[in-house]
Amino acid sequence: MPVDPLNGRREVTVSDVAAAAKVSKATAARVLGGYGAASEAVRDRVHTAADELGYHPNALAKTMTTGRSNSIGIIVGDIENPFFAQATRGAADVAKAAGYDLILLNSDEQADAEQNAISVLLAKRVDGILVAPASTTDPSSLREAVERGRPLVLFDRVADGVDVDTVVADNLAGSRQLTQVLLDAGHRRIAFVSTIAHVSGYRIGDRLGSSSVDDRVRGFVGALDDAGIHDPARFVHLNARRDGVHAIVRRLIDDDITAIVASDSLIGQAAFRELRTLGVRIPTDVSLVAFDDADWTSLAAPALTVMSQPIHEFGAEAARLLIRRIAGDRAPIEHVVLAQRLVERESVAPPPA
Amino acid sequence: MPVDPLNGRREVTVSDVAAAAKVSKATAARVLGGYGAASEAVRDRVHTAADELGYHPNALAKTMTTGRSNSIGIIVGDIENPFFAQATRGAADVAKAAGYDLILLNSDEQADAEQNAISVLLAKRVDGILVAPASTTDPSSLREAVERGRPLVLFDRVADGVDVDTVVADNLAGSRQLTQVLLDAGHRRIAFVSTIAHVSGYRIGDRLGSSSVDDRVRGFVGALDDAGIHDPARFVHLNARRDGVHAIVRRLIDDDITAIVASDSLIGQAAFRELRTLGVRIPTDVSLVAFDDADWTSLAAPALTVMSQPIHEFGAEAARLLIRRIAGDRAPIEHVVLAQRLVERESVAPPPA
């Protein structure tokens, strides 16, 4: 009798049930597994035997032969970030409805952690992987998944040279529109702030490590450019993680910036706090807008004007695409682009005279 | 040659590597698995063969014999709720450091979903389970895990009759202290609002479905009682999910309540919004306090006075306890109680004259 190595207890197996029901292992497996046929009488015998013995299927053994684990991996930057939490929930709901579970890994936006996460997931034989890639420009961490032919779907950002389904927002258009709100209010000295790491000062044509931020910056720069503002690139401030959002914001105030576009909700929050501690009034002295309609943006005073994204849907749609691929769909790669939506509130006003 | 049933591709196995390295399967397994001994020469041959062939271990096959999956399940109410997201991150970090991955399931605070989640996790042979139980009073959904001897650790709430390690906050003391802030400000008509379902109006001695809410209510009632307030139970308002926080808040205002204790951050948020739409000024007209130092509470105007909890630590400590149990620790059951911390801000003032 086999013994569970973990707690020394015995797990009831198909063979045990078969013996108790006086049928072959194959037959017991058929009725317990719900495949193949069996006579009514046998089915009853097996089921009652299973109940009496307390049979519980071993999903791993099943995976061994079928090759399907009914679990999918999801790699996010940080589950504590409400953005990822929401996307994960969207994915979890779709996955659950289709009979899949989620194995969750945080990458902290680190390529090596991401690569390691993928190896782990592959070793656990997940049926597919959902990832918000840490780097758009260096997708080497994703290579293993692609090479080994596991279905892979990217969300929030794309990755160069990785030919898989993706679900992202229309950040280019969204950023243009968000920036335009500021321009329309009369601002000319508008800063864009992002935590993304970049080798040096931003210059037109530079490619950023995250396609979504890249698009946002391009939308921002494009809008300024269209408005006839000279050298818009100088208004782009990156590396805010390294330098600190508060330090950057302080510098911006010194530079007589009159409006700030925060690249995401977390940066928006940090900027909001710093402006408050500096005693800078929003929107009287400085206007502030951000991406993502996070909870706090409508609760804060003033409430923030934001570019809202269907975050839940990022995860849900990505999961749908993935599950289709797992099911064997060989349709051409799909690049889903979801619209953003402007939510105007109270954080924008004309620049001070 | 075995073929991967999922994508028709061939996965390289220990046997393949063994053949290429001209050693037995057992020997190849030993060097690849890092157990047992092998001569330097053989080790080299096997490793180069593995590299050339592109060998990737199958963690499931390993689990089949060892009985350890190196994954732990975590069941939360809703990963989208920042509380659970934070706790999950805490657990994920500790788990990762110990070589475990997390399988995440949402229960939506539903006992049947929780029970199903446990079955799934058990079938996937997780080494242990972390759960914020949906019901303190009806722990039947947890029974299977206990009966089958899988290590189980509860966090945020306990469950009656389930004799396992737990990690919760000192809600009784925290709630008392939080209520006292209101009492000290001169309030006598203070309401406690929770979304928890309850058969009827709250009465002293009633046992609530969540031990943490139960403790908070008892702390609240105790503080009022000590302050000589008659029949404090009448100030406890439950079933806010069913009735709607906004409806309850409106009713409270009609009843000339001068202060509100929100049972968690989400309720605090809903109450805050409703008070604002009603044109009720905080704290001039009504004081508002809540549990959990969520982001928005310090960003809102006025900033909320809250009872802060070490949420991250709930998950982290629970994971630590669980991993100890998985490792075979037979020490007596541990009930960790973490302290809460009062954060006084601007949402409390004396009641209007």
Added chain:
DNA sequence: GCGTAGATTGAGACCGGTCTCAATGCGTTT
């Protein structure tokens, strides 16, 4: 030079399912 301990290696069972294929049983057709 021989015995023996210790290191190295291989054969094959095992984990708990699924799956293929052949054997058996039974009702129907001719």
Added chain:
DNA sequence: AAACGCATTGAGACCGGTCTCAATCTACGC
């Protein structure tokens, strides 16, 4: 009554690892 089709059942290989145990090899002591 022989032949046939279909439903039901069982034997045993297989998935990809681990693990036990025995066989072989090596070096050392006397």
